[in-house]
Amino acid sequence: MYIRMDEGIYMVAAGKGGPGISHEKDCNVYLITEGKGGFLIDGGSGLDTSRILANIRETGTEPAEITHMFVTHAHGDHGGGIVDFQKEVPKIRVFASAGEKALLEQGSEEELGLVAAKKKGAYPQDYQYRHCKVDQIVENDESFKVGNTRVTAILVPGHSIESVCYLVEKNNRRYLFSGDSIYLNGTLSVINCYGSSMEGYRKYIGRLAGRKVDALIPSHYRFTMSGGQKHIDLAIELTEYSSLPPMM
Numbered sequence: 001m002y003i004r005m006d007e008g009i010y011m012v013a014a015g016k017g018g019p020g021i022s023h024e025k026d027c028n029v030y031l032i033t034e035g036k037g038g039f040l041i042d043g044g045s046g047l048d049t050s051r052i053l054a055n056i057r058e059t060g061t062e063p064a065e066i067t068h069m070f071v072t073h074a075h076g077d078h079g080g081g082i083v084d085f086q087k088e089v090p091k092i093r094v095f096a097s098a099g100e101k102a103l104l105e106q107g108s109e110e111e112l113g114l115v116a117a118k119k120k121g122a123y124p125q126d127y128q129y130r131h132c133k134v135d136q137i138v139e140n141d142e143s144f145k146v147g148n149t150r151v152t153a154i155l156v157p158g159h160s161i162e163s164v165c166y167l168v169e170k171n172n173r174r175y176l177f178s179g180d181s182i183y184l185n186g187t188l189s190v191i192n193c194y195g196s197s198m199e200g201y202r203k204y205i206g207r208l209a210g211r212k213v214d215a216l217i218p219s220h221y222r223f224t225m226s227g228g229q230k231h232i233d234l235a236i237e238l239t240e241y242s243s244l245p246p247m248m
Helices: 049-058 082-088 098-106 114-120 198-208 228-238
Strands: 003-006 009-013 029-034 037-041 066-070 093-096 143-146 149-155 164-170 173-179 215-218
Touching: 003 215, 009 049, 049 082, 066 082, 066 143, 066 149, 093 098, 149 198, 173 228, 198 228, 215 228
Parallel strands: 037 066, 066 093, 173 215
Antiparallel strands: 003 009, 009 029, 029 037, 143 149, 149 164, 164 173
């Protein structure tokens, strides 16, 4: 199963809190196609990557033709499945920020937030995070071309130590794949674990100002295909108040 969001843009994984087209512990994984191939945003939890690969095939794209994976951050539902893609998709190269690279490659369960998440019951007690190799570090405002599509990395620490949002320019529109950094209605996500802080948001969320975002597409829950920048601008404004912004 998959959800076609726009021409050449598909949701190929989504667990609990979403449409349930893959394992319940997966974040939303997005496929952006370019010709016969394309790239992915995030890699899911690794608890049933074969299902995500099957969903990709249903779109008419062969996983073997995927060349890039852009990682928003290292938490288990986003990074735990990357190693499976590296085994199954020989061409794929993994991109992440320096801070998230360290966690993806060798972060402890404490640093990855898994100790607290397991206590909460958010992951099975026997869940094992499988580390992966990152091929390239992304810098803030660094752009990449994948076919005719431009992808710009925007580093917004806050939800995690060095989360990345990816601005994708395609179909004459601007799509922000925001990971867990920002949701609709100015909602943010600070969690009780390593690297997550309002201080990060206060310092860096302004990097999202003036981006003329059409579609705001987070890694969980609702998204919007129009008017995305107004939700971002509200989040920026709310970080200037003394009270905490709404949290996911």
